[in-house]
Amino acid sequence: MQDLSQGRVLITYGRSLMAVTAAQSLGRRGVEVIGLDDVDFTALSFSKWVDKTLVHKRAALDPYLYINDLERIVLEHRPEDDRPYVLMPMFNDAKLIARHADRFAPHIKVTAPPAAAIGTVDPKDTLARTARRLGLSTPLSFACETARDLADALAEMTFPCLVKPADAVGGRGIAKAETAQAARKAWRTIRQHYPGTPVVQAIAPGADYCYCVLAIDGDLVTDMAYRNVVNYPADFGAGVVRETVRHHRFRDAAAPLLARAGWTGVAEIDFMWTGREDDAPLLIEVNPRFWANLDHSVGSGIDFPWLLYEATVTGRVAAVPGAKIGYRSKLPGLWLLAALETASREGHAGDDHAETHATLLSRLGAGTLEDGLRRFGEHREGGLDLRQAFQTLKRQIADARAIDTIAADQDDPLVGLGVLFILGSLLRYGELPAELRR
Secondary structure, three states: OOOHHHOEEEEOOOOOHHHHHHHHHHHOOOOEEEEEEOOOOOHHHHOOOOOEEEEOOOOOOOHHHHHHHHHHHHHHOOOOOOOOEEEEOOOOHHHHHHHOHHHHOOOOEEOOOOHHHHOOOOOHHHHHHHHHHHOOOOOOEEEOOOHHHHHHHHHHOOOOEEEEOOOOOOOOOOEEEOOHHHHHHHHHHHHHHOOOOOEEEEOOOOEEEEEEEEEEOOEEEEEEEEEEEEEEOOOOOEEEEEEEEOOHHHHHHHHHHHHHHOOOEEEEEEEEEOOOOOOOOEEEEEEOOOOOOHHHHHHOOOOHHHHHHHHHHHOOOOOOOOOOOOOEEEOOOHHHHHHHHHHHHHHOOOOHHHHHHHHHHHHHHOOOHHHHHHHHOOOOOOOOOHHHHHHHHHHHHHHHOOOEEOOOOOOOHHHHHHHHHHHHHHHHHOOOOHHHHO
């Protein structure tokens, strides 16, 4: 029997907190971790649990060269003995690696789900068709390949509705259409700029829930769910304060889909749900990979990276843990920006808070913290109510003190510098990294 603690794992997308979480999970158990990315300055570069980091070709520029380069790295670092050797893709590269699994199979075990299974749920137009065949509860959705398809869909749709690219990350390209004319315009834009068949979808009632699973041959091994208590940015951003919730309703909804696909590996499944037991959760999206808030799932008690590694090497999981319901966590830095945004929103009349918050970010990005906070506190006619804004900020900070801070690991202190990648992206480009925008 192979000793799991003596294994070697290649972790991709080393710039992400997902990769950091996986490296900490495996490294603490003795596994040798090698971090991969197409840039040489990543969050994994700072982790004491990572033995080395390597740079490969950019998949976005040339997927074929990327796969060739990744295969070269796999061969160069293949152990001479029979210790476990695993490739663990962390983000959207899981789909690309799965399509080329036959090239890696002779040399290394790959944790990505089988390409055939992924093909039943991704991209979004495929999921819409699969959900209809299985009779799953989803928002009214139509894959609209032609203008005739679009006309038929709009005839059944209520407004506003969403028009989505078939295959995009982080909400990019999604348009909220208030009228049929706006939907047609959004459809044409998506057809021009994104591959695949656009999807027209009704807006689902309720809140967003993330259901996270590990399955083997279509059978659920372990699972949990969380909701985002606070997002940054508030309207469309990533969860920066998260809470673990009961997940039986999502399990009931997702199990037939996973069984039909013969799913092996991890997945994150998005649902919208009102929270009422007599309402069915509505399936929105299936991500065939790890998820942005993987750190929260591990903090809840389910160590998905280790369990996936174990399942990949041995074909089973020895012990199946349960999630700690009600567990809350927050991301360092971003939760404070979210608190500032909320305070600005509640303290300003109309849309003035957006201007104030944008100015705050620009001045923080220029390194002028004091100047940025002073701008936040400036009083303008019809603008900021300082007393209300201050009370809101004070309340949010007090609430956050009782919540675990993720990614500020005491036994891996330098990895906190990796969080600067997230903040740096926000301040430099005005948006979060792709994995945090789902």
